[in-house]
Amino acid sequence: MTQESIKVLVVEDHHVVRQGLVALLNVADGIEVVGEAADGVEAIAQFRKHQPDVTLTDLRLPRLSGVEVIQRIRMETPQARFIVLTTYDGDEDIYRALQAGARAYLLKGMTSDELIATIRAVHAGKSHIPPAIAQKLAERMGAEELTPREFDVLEQIVRGKSNKEIAAELEISEATVKTHINSLLGKLGVTDRTQAATAAIQRGIVPLESLRKPGQ
Amino acid sequence: MTQESIKVLVVEDHHVVRQGLVALLNVADGIEVVGEAADGVEAIAQFRKHQPDVTLTDLRLPRLSGVEVIQRIRMETPQARFIVLTTYDGDEDIYRALQAGARAYLLKGMTSDELIATIRAVHAGKSHIPPAIAQKLAERMGAEELTPREFDVLEQIVRGKSNKEIAAELEISEATVKTHINSLLGKLGVTDRTQAATAAIQRGIVPLESLRKPGQ
DNA sequence: CGCGCCCTCCACCTATAGATGGACCGCGCC
DNA sequence: GGCGCGGTCCATCTATAGGTGGAGGGCGCG
The missing domain is CATH 1.10.10.10 (Winged helix-like DNA-binding domain superfamily/Winged helix DNA-binding domain)
Structure with a gap:
């Protein structure tokens, strides 16, 4: 083999969206979808089984939230890398996901190119936060915590x-x-x-x- | 040709979701995706161009909402058939979409089988509203209109x-x-x-x- | 035309919400 | 131990919100 493919796990409860992600990623060079999960519990099982390089996950998941999934996986595999992909852009979610250890936060409206570029970047150890998200995060950081x-x-x-x-x-x-x-x-x-x-x-x-x- | 394929137009602004829908539909027998659109204006243009049997559309779209798209297309092509596909299940949206002439309302969490069955049903002239949605609609019908x-x-x-x-x-x-x-x-x-x-x-x-x- | 619906306004009254300042306790941390 | 902070509670005051009833004008419809 000339070069290793990036092993990706796709975690997303909506069938059509998951299907779309897998379809997009499978045509990309150097990216291999090694597993899929439709809820948080399954996500952890799939992670253990396939040890993906990058996990692409939704935040709103049945059984276990995306944040919990990230936290639990990182407890046993701290070097695991995550990209959060969500429809919503509530400040709190962004904050919690990045706090939990996600390297990137993307909205579902992004292009395939952005997605693929982000996967490569995250796999290479970089972080990637779109400007619009970064701004919200900044706002959120300035805000005080609720008790x-x-x-x-x-x-x-x-x-x-x-x-x-x-x-x-x-x-x-x-x-x-x-x-x-x-x-x-x-x-x-x-x-x-x-x-x-x-x-x-x-x-x-x-x-x-x-x-x-x-x-x- | 043994039997005509059902010509479907997919209208959805989120790339990955649209990709997923197209991927799902392309492997289904007797269904052919004849066009895709990422916003309301494009949707109308694509409709005119391809005259699909069934239009699968999101409600929240840039430029023109799904409801407006349905209304405008039905003005020139009253027999056009629509399936609304959305993440949200706000009563008002459901009501407005069906009011505008959609034959079915599906949530993005549905399975591919449900989607395909619904497309066939709508193409055959039937309506298809999932029970959970029907109930919300009923609640909404009972409610009074706001002035x-x-x-x-x-x-x-x-x-x-x-x-x-x-x-x-x-x-x-x-x-x-x-x-x-x-x-x-x-x-x-x-x-x-x-x-x-x-x-x-x-x-x-x-x-x-x-x-x-x-x-x- | 008369009826109903909507929009507008008024007065009045009570309940609720929000602002302020002061107080006590428990807990973690230096 | 002392300090800070969070959570609890109190009294009090004012502003806002919500409830009721009544009333006039406009507009569409049978």
Whole structure:
């Protein structure tokens, strides 16, 4: 063999998208798709089996999120390399993925060339973050972290709960709820709960799916 | 030729997804992808050029939305058949797409078999709506329509405006704003503006993208 | 024309939300 | 041990939001 192919694992729950990725990558020189996975658990199994050079993964996955997949795999294989590929560009997701050890973050709207170039770059040990993403990341870095409790309160706000209901839910007094709200409004840079709710959804702090109905 | 292939036009702005669809469809018997388009304007041009039997389209498209594409094409070619394929399942989108004349509505998470079966069914003149989607549609049908003004107010609420700001923006009194809010809260089946905002986003009444920053 | 719907506005009242400042406890860290 | 920080709680005040009822004008439709 003249040169080694880059072994790639594709992790993506949407059939058509996965199919598309595999189709794109299979025609690229020097790239070989060694495995596919449709959820987080399967992704880890496939990784162990094939030891790919680069893992291309979605963030929103059944069973285990993309971030969890990255974290777990890196615990046993720290040199593993990841490219996150997602439709959404919520600041929080980007931050968490890169934090977990992803080397690149791409949106699904990118061209095949970009994708292939990124795989090569990441395999060569480089990182690759598109400018638009880098900017969001920068914004996010400037923002303050929410405390766990503030996060709990924010989640309830997004669910449409009143302060009284939040107090009951979290078993704290309404006064405390207001304290947390006041604090989180400041950190999010907004002035009321409605803005906090939309900001939380937009930034991916509270995933939109989570508010369908569950979690009471 | 033993039997005619079904001519399909694929309209989808995300490269990898479009690639995946084309790859999936090209291996299916009796289906031929005659064209691809990455935005609404191109979709109409491709339709005119190839006169496909079935058009498979995303709803969120650059330049012209999927709904607009369906409407415009049906103005000149009423018998054209459409399958809407989208990641989101906001009630409003489903409603508008079917209203515009789509015969089927599929989520991107579906299997290739479902997709192919749906294309055949739609080509044969049938409609195909997955049960989960049908249920949402039913819910939506039961809901009351928002008046244009109520919609304006709701949009401002989602943007995080206060009643006073909304009044200024729409050049009406704050009392009127409250009247509209009261009315739309009832129609949406929610009890406060925060719930109205998340409901609007969830149902796709106000697209999440629209609140990035623009529109002042 | 009369009816219904929408938009507009008003007054009034109550409940909720947000702002402020001060307080106590527990925990990790230097 | 002292310090900082997060979480908890309190009281209080003001602004905003939401609920109710009533009222006028415009517009389309049978």
